[in-house]
Amino acid sequence: MGRLPSYRPMLAQLGPLPPPAQHDLWSAEMKWDGVRGLAYAEAGALRLMSRNGRDVTLAYPELYPMAAALGGRDVVLDGEIVAFDDAGRLSFGALAPRMHQRNPAKVAELVRAVPVTYMIFDVLHVDDRSVVRLPYDERRELLEGLVTPGFRWQLPVAFGGDPRAALEASRALGLEGVVVKRRDSPYRPGRRSADWTKVKNFSHLEVVVGGWKPGAGRRSGRIGSLLLGGHDSGGRLVYVGHVGTGFTDAMLTALREELAPLERPGSPFAVPVPREFARDARWVEPRLVGEVRYAEVTGDGRLRHPSWRGLRPDLSPGEVRAPGASLGRAASEGA
Template sequence: MVRLPAYAPMLAQLGTLSSVQGADWAVEMKWDGVRALAYVEDGAVRLMSRNGKDTTPAYPELQLMAGATGGHAAVLDGEVVAFDEAGRPSFEALQPRMHQRNPAAVAELVRAVPVTYMAFDLLHLDDDPVVTRPYTERRELLEGLLTPGYRWQVPVWFAGHASQAFDSSRQLGLEGVVCKRMGSPYRPGRRSGEWTKVKNVRSVEVVIGGWKPGGGRRSGTIGSLLIGAYDPAGLLRYVGHVGTGFTESMLRELLERLAPLERPDPPFGEAVPREHARDARWVEPRVVGEVQYAEVTGDGRLRHPSWRGLRRDRSPEEATTREILPDGDPGEAAAG
């Protein structure tokens, strides 16, 4: 009986189209979902998040994928995606699926918001690890192994043509592209420039360091969140405040998560502007969320951020300034 080893997913660096030109790059669409490694063995599928949490109970419809590998045991890498009515990946639609574990609630959500697993890499096949093989060989093995089904598929990839693929991603309303060197191995648990993501939707993971009470219709709840990201020295840098994009259910969940984490002083490694620090409730920096934003200012602050949702599949240390500025230094001029 095959016992599959545990893997950590390989991560992509943030980059630009100019850095991924040439015939030795493969291009994939970037799916606006949640990363998951799928362990297919013994007639079942086990799903593990990017930070090693078992998310299998959240997506029972993906269990049918156990019969799609022709009886082979395998470790797949991919993205769990929910599509909106227009057929576009919707992170907002996926939100209730990501955090729900109650079987009755999950069963209702399966009917209302079904998900699809987009498998884009193969790490292990039966008794053999394949992570050392080139990208093109792993993709060929994957395409020959996994039979597409109603709730899973192997999305296409393109040889070169990063600019055209990026333009297509924008026209289709997708998040961007991921470019991968064709000859590169899979590097478990590492972030590498051999995988480079180019976004046309500006979004980033952040750590909540505090919140300000709301007024008016938000009286008694959260008015805005004070958010940060870790710099290369390990300091939590203040990157702005976000007060839009919340639903009532999001605000309730945030209060429940943040109330036990209250602390007397700010967790940021720098002073928060006085107008934002006034009346703030500081919290331990343990809760990760995602925001969408217009641009980054010269001092490393997010302009016009909007809340997208909690990211329980992320660890606080993964929310870094390198995801906001490729050089990771808020002191440098911001890049778009």
């Protein structure tokens, strides 16, 4: 058999759970917060390709034995490469040092310190046959017959029935959410489709606006993103991230009017904002409080995937604490 054909991963759309009347048409899987990877197992050797088509095989040598554990079959698998923190929790921050490292000595050191696991959730090709046109249920059955879970690769469970139970389980486990997949749908390489819908869990946090960056394209001449902060246990305003989504046009107009009289020449943050976010920033007096929802807090105290919810005029800036600050108000629990 010749070289396996190349594929691009199918992508999910963000959206809600399907309505109860359609629950039997869908299957739910946990959403793993890692990096996407297609695994090409051919002649007992493994090749890993990133979502954008880059060869990342050298970064994850602990996954190499997976190719020899497929019963001699040549296959293309789809999955997520994940890592866990010292407490055994899924952590994108723990994975970050692995993602761009290619130096063999440093990779070997990281394998010992932060080993990865490959969460396999689909199969695209088996021997000389593409299976992307098969419905999800048939591909899942095929996958379960092909893959025997190993020390560094797993075949996570797919949940039938009411996907709300899967979403609740993901929340209890501290995971990012679920992906619901139509059971009769084919795999659509390189396409984003509502046949796969990601439903995320978010937390809420109050933040202080310390600046903003001008927008581009459709937002040219308007606010592109807000630079956000919170107070640490010493009372200093520290940068916690930037948010550029969740705004309506009316919100953007109102924010520009609120921020205009607060402009100041320098940053209000106690520690310099990263250069890529400070460039072209318009700094303001830290008087406006808002609320965002977010997926998680990274190890350096930054918000991952924040989305703007609105201003909180009922709160004063001094009440707002950065994630992990030991004093003051806690983050909102779903307000």
